[in-house]
Amino acid sequence: MAQLLAVTDLHTQFFTxxxxxxxxxxxxxxxxxxxxxxxxxxxxxxxxxxALSLMRLIPQPPGKxxxxxxxxxxxxxxxxxxxxxRSIRGNNIAMIxxxxxxxxxxxLTISRQISEALELHLKMDRSESxxxxxxxLDLVNIPSAKKRLDDYPHQxxxxxxxRVMIAMAxxxxxxxxxxxxxxxxxDVTIQAQILDLLKNLAREFRTAFILITHDLGVVAGMTxxxxxxxxxxxxxxxxxxxxxxxxxxxxxxGLLRSIPRLDEHRKAKLLPIEGLPPDLIAPPPGCRxxxxxxxxxxxxxxxxxxxxxxxxxxxxHEARCWGTQEGGWLVNxxxxxxxxxxxxxxxxxxxxxxxxxxAKREGDGETPPPDKPKVN
Amino acid sequence: xxxxxxxxxLLIIPTMFFVALITFSLAHLAPGSPFDKNPNxxxxxxxxxxxxxxxxxxxPIPEQFVIYIGNLLRGDLGASFVQRGRPVADIIGQxxxxxxxxxxxxxxxxxxxxxxxxxxxxxKQNTPIDYLSLLIATVGTTxxxxxxxxxxxxxxxxxxxxxxxVGWGSWQHTVMPTFxxxxxxxxxLTRITRASMLEAIRQDYVRTARSKxxxxxxxxxxxxxxxxxxxxxxxxxxxxxxxxxxxxxxxxLFNIPGIGRFYVLSINQRDYPMxxxxxxxxxxxxxxxxxxxxxVYGALDPRIxxx
Numbered sequence: 001m002a003q004l005l006a007v008t009d010l011h012t013q014f015f016t017x018x019x020x021x022x023x024x025x026x027x028x029x030x031x032x033x034x035x036x037x038x039x040x041x042x043x044x045x046x047x048x049x050x051a052l053s054l055m056r057l058i059p060q061p062p063g064k065x066x067x068x069x070x071x072x073x074x075x076x077x078x079x080x081x082x083x084x085x086r087s088i089r090g091n092n093i094a095m096i097x098x099x100x101x102x103x104x105x106x107x108l109t110i111s112r113q114i115s116e117a118l119e120l121h122l123k124m125d126r127s128e129s130x131x132x133x134x135x136x137l138d139l140v141n142i143p144s145a146k147k148r149l150d151d152y153p154h155q156x157x158x159x160x161x162x163r164v165m166i167a168m169a170x171x172x173x174x175x176x177x178x179x180x181x182x183x184x185x186x187d188v189t190i191q192a193q194i195l196d197l198l199k200n201l202a203r204e205f206r207t208a209f210i211l212i213t214h215d216l217g218v219v220a221g222m223t224x225x226x227x228x229x230x231x232x233x234x235x236x237x238x239x240x241x242x243x244x245x246x247x248x249x250x251x252x253x254g255l256l257r258s259i260p261r262l263d264e265h266r267k268a269k270l271l272p273i274e275g276l277p278p279d280l281i282a283p284p285p286g287c288r289x290x291x292x293x294x295x296x297x298x299x300x301x302x303x304x305x306x307x308x309x310x311x312x313x314x315x316x317h318e319a320r321c322w323g324t325q326e327g328g329w330l331v332n333x334x335x336x337x338x339x340x341x342x343x344x345x346x347x348x349x350x351x352x353x354x355x356x357x358x359a360k361r362e363g364d365g366e367t368p369p370p371d372k373p374k375v376n
Numbered sequence: 377x378x379x380x381x382x383x384x385x386l387l388i389i390p391t392m393f394f395v396a397l398i399t400f401s402l403a404h405l406a407p408g409s410p411f412d413k414n415p416n417x418x419x420x421x422x423x424x425x426x427x428x429x430x431x432x433x434x435x436p437i438p439e440q441f442v443i444y445i446g447n448l449l450r451g452d453l454g455a456s457f458v459q460r461g462r463p464v465a466d467i468i469g470q471x472x473x474x475x476x477x478x479x480x481x482x483x484x485x486x487x488x489x490x491x492x493x494x495x496x497x498x499x500k501q502n503t504p505i506d507y508l509s510l511l512i513a514t515v516g517t518t519x520x521x522x523x524x525x526x527x528x529x530x531x532x533x534x535x536x537x538x539x540x541x542v543g544w545g546s547w548q549h550t551v552m553p554t555f556x557x558x559x560x561x562x563x564x565l566t567r568i569t570r571a572s573m574l575e576a577i578r579q580d581y582v583r584t585a586r587s588k589x590x591x592x593x594x595x596x597x598x599x600x601x602x603x604x605x606x607x608x609x610x611x612x613x614x615x616x617x618x619x620x621x622x623x624x625x626x627x628x629l630f631n632i633p634g635i636g637r638f639y640v641l642s643i644n645q646r647d648y649p650m651x652x653x654x655x656x657x658x659x660x661x662x663x664x665x666x667x668x669x670x671x672v673y674g675a676l677d678p679r680i681x682x683x
């Protein structure tokens with residue numbers, strides 16, 4: 001398959017009062033036509049900023065893409081003028097956002113919001129775009145689409161609104177869809193429906209598709225490849241099957257261990273990743289995961305590992321870890337059995353206990369993501 | 377929709393009744409009488425008694441109220457005690473047109489500069505344009521109208537002889553009072569528009585609109601503005617009512633024969649029929665303005681269902 005997207009050394013930064021937040025710090029990846037890719041990582045690791053950068057939708061100021069290239073379909077998005085970027089947005093690259101409750105305009109009808117892009121990019125007139133809108137709503141399984149055309153978003157449920165967002169994204173038959181946490185705001189049963197719908201439609205239309213999520217469970221059945229991101233960098237790249245069977249980065253191990261399992265004993269405790277993601281204004285000098293890593297050695301603090309091929313793994317499997325790379329101390333470690341160095345775990349726990357109480361509260365999971373810094 | 381409007385219009389009747397009841401009671405409870413204006417040269421006892429009998433003020437207050445309401449229902453607003461029994465309807469009828477014209481001009485002027493200025497200063501937040509708009513808004517709200525009016529009269533009227541500033545007749549007469557009246561509400565509306573526009577452009581749906589490839593102009597006008605105008609509409613209602621009923625100070629300063637001055641004068645003079653009429657008129661306009669705002673609301677925001 002021909003290459004559709006090549007992102008090289010992308011750096012997106014936010015210039016805030018407290019300093020420069022390096023939200024995306026040297027991310028490179030490729031995507032073929034019709035291919036599906038998952039980008040996984042916890043809140044604030046730069047997933048959404050990466051996606052927004054691809055469409056040049058980073059609010060500027062405070063954000064800025066400072067370095068890198070994004071070659072989409074043969075042309076560098078970062079070198080385009082505003083008109084050229086607009087002709088790609090919605091037309092060749094479409095985006096599905098996280099919260100369908102707020103991502104649709106409350107004062108415009110559903111048909112207006114979908115047909116807008118049709119009229120803009122495909123030069124349809126009102127009646128054509130209306131007809132196409134009905135087809136699109138049928139496609140995403142909105143019941144009696146014709147009748148609901150002139151409804152407003154508040155008359156739709158959350159799942160239906162996300163279907164409308166999907167219809168909107170598909171409207172101009174884009175070459176690539178970016179889905180940024182498309183199911184996070186929905187309840188579990190609806191999540192499955194929406195994911196199925198997305199998967200089937202992407203396959204049917206041969207649309208390349210990047211699924212961004214914090215939930216490894218969501219990408220498992222959805223994408224061909226997975227990239228794991230941590231603190232603004234990609235830390236592991238692999239086939240989906242390979243990543244779940246043979247992960248090669250302690251951060252990925254941590255993510256996998258923290259997934260609750262149905263078949264586990266009831267009393268079994270989840271194993272969280274201790275600590276919190278680093279401050280992206282002043283990230284650790286070595287490996288960014290080092291402060292939280294249960295397998296760390298001195299080299300991890302001193303020098304940053306590169307993202308490169310790993311022994312005992314498939315050819316295109318890469319990881320950013322001194323331990324699992326050629327000659328590392330984790331090459332033969334079975335992550336399911338050996339849960340790190342007991343002494344290191346105690347050290348990490350002590351470091352966390354010494355943190356100011358504020359930082360600990362943030363560590364509870366809902367860290368305000370640095371990809372949306374407070375400005376002014 | 378029509379039923380809703382009719383119901384709201386019918387609701388005006390009981391509201392007006394209670395406004396009348398309260399105003400009537402308060403006016404009559406206040407000490408003083410319409411006929412004791414000059415303490416140095418009081419009217420003879422018999423004359424006052426005669427006047428009170430003539431205007432019906434000697435009767436018990438509840439009875440007076442019943443008579444007043446009865447007359448009101450027949451369309452009779454009564455006669456002014458102070459202006460030698462001239463019918464109140466005549467006095468108001470003569471001035472309301474002038475006051476309303478001035479008010480509507482001021483409102484249109486205020487909207488014409490405040491909404492674009494508010495939008496621009498939100499889009500260019502923390503730039504010189506934004507600070508300029510803040511300056512205008514601050515000046516407009518903090519400097520009282522009569523001070524601005526005096527400055528304008530001094531500069532454009534007395535200094536350069538550009539504009540007439542006494543009386544009413546040509547359009548030139550309306551320029552300065554319109555401007556002065558528009559300044560306060562305009563300044564306030566600028567700030568409201570800026571604030572709600574700032575909120576609107578940070579919403580997720582604006583990002584969605586951008587992700588569709590819309591031009592920035594379409595994003596702002598088509599997606600953000602309609603949302604931003606909802607709070608602005610709320611303020612326009614009462615502001616309109618205030619402007620249409622006129623201003624005592626501005627009308628006095630420019631010597632405009634409107635009705636604005638009667639709001640204050642009639643109370644000082646205990647001119648009961650005049651107090652009643654001006655208050656009821658004000659209440660009526662406020663209610664109509666609020667009804668209009670509610671209808672506009674329904675048109676702007678589909679989540680608010682008018683029914």
